[in-house]
Amino acid sequence: MTGNEALSADLYQLTMLQGYHQQRMDDIAVFELFIRKLPACRGFLVAAGLEQAVDYLRNLRFTPADLDWLSGTGFFKAEFLQWLRHFRFTGDVHAMPEGTVFFPDEPILRVTAPISEAQFVESRLINIVHFQTLIASKAARSVLTAPGKTLVEFGFRRAHGGEAGIFAARAAYLAGFSGTATLGAGRRFGIPVFGTMAHSFVQAHPSESEAFEHFARANPDNTVLLIDTYDTEGGAQKAVELASRLKSSNIPIKGVRLDSGDLADHAHKVRRILDAGGLTGATIFASGNIDEYTLARLQSAEAPIDGYGIGTRLDTSEDAPYLDCAYKLQAYAGIPRRKRSEGKATWPGVKQVYRRFDADGLLAGDTITLAEIPCAGRPLLKEVMRSGARVEPLPSLVQIREYAKDQLSRLPAGLRTLSDAAAYPVQVAAELRALTERMDKETLPR
Amino acid sequence: MTGNEALSADLYQLTMLQGYHQQRMDDIAVFELFIRKLPACRGFLVAAGLEQAVDYLRNLRFTPADLDWLSGTGFFKAEFLQWLRHFRFTGDVHAMPEGTVFFPDEPILRVTAPISEAQFVESRLINIVHFQTLIASKAARSVLTAPGKTLVEFGFRRAHGGEAGIFAARAAYLAGFSGTATLGAGRRFGIPVFGTMAHSFVQAHPSESEAFEHFARANPDNTVLLIDTYDTEGGAQKAVELASRLKSSNIPIKGVRLDSGDLADHAHKVRRILDAGGLTGATIFASGNIDEYTLARLQSAEAPIDGYGIGTRLDTSEDAPYLDCAYKLQAYAGIPRRKRSEGKATWPGVKQVYRRFDADGLLAGDTITLAEIPCAGRPLLKEVMRSGARVEPLPSLVQIREYAKDQLSRLPAGLRTLSDAAAYPVQVAAELRALTERMDKETLPR
Numbered sequence: 086m087t088g089n090e091a092l093s094a095d096l097y098q099l100t101m102l103q104g105y106h107q108q109r110m111d112d113i114a115v116f117e118l119f120i121r122k123l124p125a126c127r128g129f130l131v132a133a134g135l136e137q138a139v140d141y142l143r144n145l146r147f148t149p150a151d152l153d154w155l156s157g158t159g160f161f162k163a164e165f166l167q168w169l170r171h172f173r174f175t176g177d178v179h180a181m182p183e184g185t186v187f188f189p190d191e192p193i194l195r196v197t198a199p200i201s202e203a204q205f206v207e208s209r210l211i212n213i214v215h216f217q218t219l220i221a222s223k224a225a226r227s228v229l230t231a232p233g234k235t236l237v238e239f240g241f242r243r244a245h246g247g248e249a250g251i252f253a254a255r256a257a258y259l260a261g262f263s264g265t266a267t268l269g270a271g272r273r274f275g276i277p278v279f280g281t282m283a284h285s286f287v288q289a290h291p292s293e294s295e296a297f298e299h300f301a302r303a304n305p306d307n308t309v310l311l312i313d314t315y316d317t318e319g320g321a322q323k324a325v326e327l328a329s330r331l332k333s334s335n336i337p338i339k340g341v342r343l344d345s346g347d348l349a350d351h352a353h354k355v356r357r358i359l360d361a362g363g364l365t366g367a368t369i370f371a372s373g374n375i376d377e378y379t380l381a382r383l384q385s386a387e388a389p390i391d392g393y394g395i396g397t398r399l400d401t402s403e404d405a406p407y408l409d410c411a412y413k414l415q416a417y418a419g420i421p422r423r424k425r426s427e428g429k430a431t432w433p434g435v436k437q438v439y440r441r442f443d444a445d446g447l448l449a450g451d452t453i454t455l456a457e458i459p460c461a462g463r464p465l466l467k468e469v470m471r472s473g474a475r476v477e478p479l480p481s482l483v484q485i486r487e488y489a490k491d492q493l494s495r496l497p498a499g500l501r502t503l504s505d506a507a508a509y510p511v512q513v514a515a516e517l518r519a520l521t522e523r524m525d526k527e528t529l530p531r
Numbered sequence: 532m533t534g535n536e537a538l539s540a541d542l543y544q545l546t547m548l549q550g551y552h553q554q555r556m557d558d559i560a561v562f563e564l565f566i567r568k569l570p571a572c573r574g575f576l577v578a579a580g581l582e583q584a585v586d587y588l589r590n591l592r593f594t595p596a597d598l599d600w601l602s603g604t605g606f607f608k609a610e611f612l613q614w615l616r617h618f619r620f621t622g623d624v625h626a627m628p629e630g631t632v633f634f635p636d637e638p639i640l641r642v643t644a645p646i647s648e649a650q651f652v653e654s655r656l657i658n659i660v661h662f663q664t665l666i667a668s669k670a671a672r673s674v675l676t677a678p679g680k681t682l683v684e685f686g687f688r689r690a691h692g693g694e695a696g697i698f699a700a701r702a703a704y705l706a707g708f709s710g711t712a713t714l715g716a717g718r719r720f721g722i723p724v725f726g727t728m729a730h731s732f733v734q735a736h737p738s739e740s741e742a743f744e745h746f747a748r749a750n751p752d753n754t755v756l757l758i759d760t761y762d763t764e765g766g767a768q769k770a771v772e773l774a775s776r777l778k779s780s781n782i783p784i785k786g787v788r789l790d791s792g793d794l795a796d797h798a799h800k801v802r803r804i805l806d807a808g809g810l811t812g813a814t815i816f817a818s819g820n821i822d823e824y825t826l827a828r829l830q831s832a833e834a835p836i837d838g839y840g841i842g843t844r845l846d847t848s849e850d851a852p853y854l855d856c857a858y859k860l861q862a863y864a865g866i867p868r869r870k871r872s873e874g875k876a877t878w879p880g881v882k883q884v885y886r887r888f889d890a891d892g893l894l895a896g897d898t899i900t901l902a903e904i905p906c907a908g909r910p911l912l913k914e915v916m917r918s919g920a921r922v923e924p925l926p927s928l929v930q931i932r933e934y935a936k937d938q939l940s941r942l943p944a945g946l947r948t949l950s951d952a953a954a955y956p957v958q959v960a961a962e963l964r965a966l967t968e969r970m971d972k973e974t975l976p977r
Contacts, residue, residue, distance in 0.1 A: 093687070104745050242653070
């Protein structure tokens with residue numbers, strides 16, 4: 086996405102690779118990607134971004150221009166750069182399917198590859214998976230809060246750069262949104278696009294009525310009118326008046342949009358105006374600093390709003406703008422490894438996550454265990470790449486969305502709340518605890 | 532950056548353009564980009580992103596593939612799509628130079644162009660300028676808090692997508708950081724790159740000492756050792772031991788990095804170990820969830836730390852993940868326009884910002900006024916594009932950085948604090964207030 090994907094990496098990846106290369110260290114390493122802990126305002130997370138992560142790994146290579154630039158930095162020896170010319174990702178990847186609900190400490194993606202490859206991909210892998218997971222997890226909260234409403238991702242302009250806007254649209258759609266306002270996301274991912282008009286369109290016309298009519302005649306199949314530029318209820322009245330003028334042209338008013346003020350209050354008044362004017366089929370769409378908390382208030386006010394544009398606060402994950410996401414070495418040359426840095430210690434070894442369900446099919450508990458020691462439940466990490474290639478086509482975005490819907494339907498009530506979510510039981514298997522203790526004893530005196 | 536820049540736009544831009552096109556509305560519009568209000572934890576903002584904004588405008592065009600896709604959406608008439616084939620940005624742009632300190636309601640960028648062009652570019656212009664401004668404004672706070680320290684942008688992995696990582700590096704450098712860890716930002720913008728090793732490098736070796744030695748021999752000019760994988764002070768001791776082993780090879784230990792625990796406490800202890808071991812020239816670099824607030828605490832603890840890696844909290848602007856940024860129609864066909872939506876009303880007309888300085892050269896006050904009515908002080912918006920082309924080459928990133936440094940040096944003491952910043956006096960000129968009142972009277976009964 087940045088035009089030079091191989092350089093979407095930290096310098097230290099390459100200084101380390103230069104070290105591995107010089108020592109001919111090329112045994113198999115296992116790295117796992119996981120979230121250390123939940124933000125205070127999250128009860129669960131939704132895995133996303135795997136498709137772009139796999140694309141990145143499949144296409145990874147240094148272009149001659151990349152290598153020229155690296156050479157000019159002075160950090161690297163010619164022989165090492167020569168070796169980088171043929172650098173490819175040839176490893177295996179196991180991952181939770183996109184849309185899977187998961188919890189802290191659970192690996193959601195595992196890379197098994199010669200150490201240079203597994204190490205090098207760290208920065209961009211996290212960059213891709215962290216952000217989409219962040220947004221899918223946030224979007225799922227709106228989906229749970231306003232079931233049956235049309236939710237549209239509206240945040241491109243205040244997303245953090247172009248890729249964030251496009252990825253946020255994908256992650257939100259995956260989590261159950263109906264679509265996006267962003268053309269580029271529609272084109273790249275086939276997500277339905279929604280959109281109508283801005284205030285400037287109204288302001289550029291001598292009157293609101295003329296603006297509405299011009300818009301309707303130019304967009305006869307998509308006439309949703311933004312009615313709050315001057316006065317919301319006045320705008321609704323003009324929409325009603327326009328409807329009768331348009332009858333002979335057979336152009337329906339599909340709906341109106343509110344973008345400011347007390348949305349519940351305006352929606353009630355506007356609904357009455359539309360209904361009294363015979364526009365019972367016209368929908369009310371609302372936008373303007375909306376997030377799951379606003380949605381909850383509007384839902385309890387029984388605001389007659391049919392759909393929402395959810396932008397900035399979703400695309401920036403305003404209440405939790407990052408996850409404590411890490412990608413750590415868990416084994417090298419067949420030997421488990423453990424980082425012990427204060428507050429950042431990891432569970433060592435190659436791991437798998439098993440999930441149990443209750444009689445109603447709801448999530449009942451997970452166990453993190455060593456991959457070689459199966460336990461009760463359904464394993465969540467599946468093989469997605471082998472020797473640098475996909476083992477089978479990844480699911481389509483629509484399939485992922487269906488799967489995510491099923492996942493969200495299996496959340497127990499305690500995890501569906503917007504705050505004070507119940508703690509979900511994630512056990513660490515006895516074997517994994519034993520390994521950890523053994524490793525600490527063996528390495529402590531080092 | 533997303534491969535199809537013209538589609539880095541909201542659908543509604545094109546449905547509106549279809550309306551303008553059908554009505555042959557093509558008079559000149561003036562849009563201004565500004566921030567409605569400061570986040571609670573900001574006293575000032577730093578303008579950034581203009582170079583990428585100008586590049587976007589200069590290169591804007593729909594590819595045949597874009598138009599094919601748009602045609603397939605069903606929203607657009609063939610004749611309109613035909614017209615889009617030749618769509619270019621032919622307008623003028625005035626803007627505050629990158630690095631300029633500014634305040635709410637002050638336009639930082641003004642577009643003057645046929646309405647379709649000025650309207651269409653809204654989404655991507657905001658997307659570019661908002662994010663870099665967000666990050667430059669945050670980065671400036673660290674620069675002011677830790678003068679003389681080496682600050683390195685470290686946040687690519689948790690930035691919101693690839694472009695955010697690259698843009699954050701640029702914005703931080705512009706605001707006074709020394710460089711970035713991200714190779715792609717180094718390549719694209721010529722920013723100095725910094726980096727050493729991760730914990731995984733240490734963990735992959737049988738012992739920390741071997742890891743350090745391998746790294747040093749592979750990177751003899753860039754030997755900075757990460758010493759907290761197992762035990763920070765133990766790591767420092769191993770760095771000292773390595774230094775004597777490396778003496779015969781003439782490889783110096785440039786420094787060590789701390790990444791966990793109580794950084795001030797560790798830094799004091801590590802400094803003593805290094806000094807006692809004769810490594811008085813080795814620097815201490817610290818990282819791990821650092822932001823300007825952490826920096827302030829470490830500075831007051833007089834932690835002997837020479838440089839900082841500042842990542843996630845900077846790249847996500849964690850304490851204020853977005854600015855209330857808008858791009859609004861202020862005039863059309865020579866007539867001022869005003870949006871009056873509740874809580875979102877704008878100052879109408881084509882505006883300029885004038886700044887006054889006190890006897891010491893510090894910022895003393897700004898006035899927002901109509902561009903046609905000059906007032907005392909220095910005008911901040913300069914012409915950067917005319918008829919779709921740059922009027923002169925934009926300053927280099929190094930020049931921008933120098934200018935930003937000068938700007939920050941002119942901040943009065945009340946604006947330099949991390950919290951409870953003094954309110955900076957921004958006046959709205961009497962003529963502008965009078966215009967606003969006149970417009971409200973004229974349009975209210977509409």
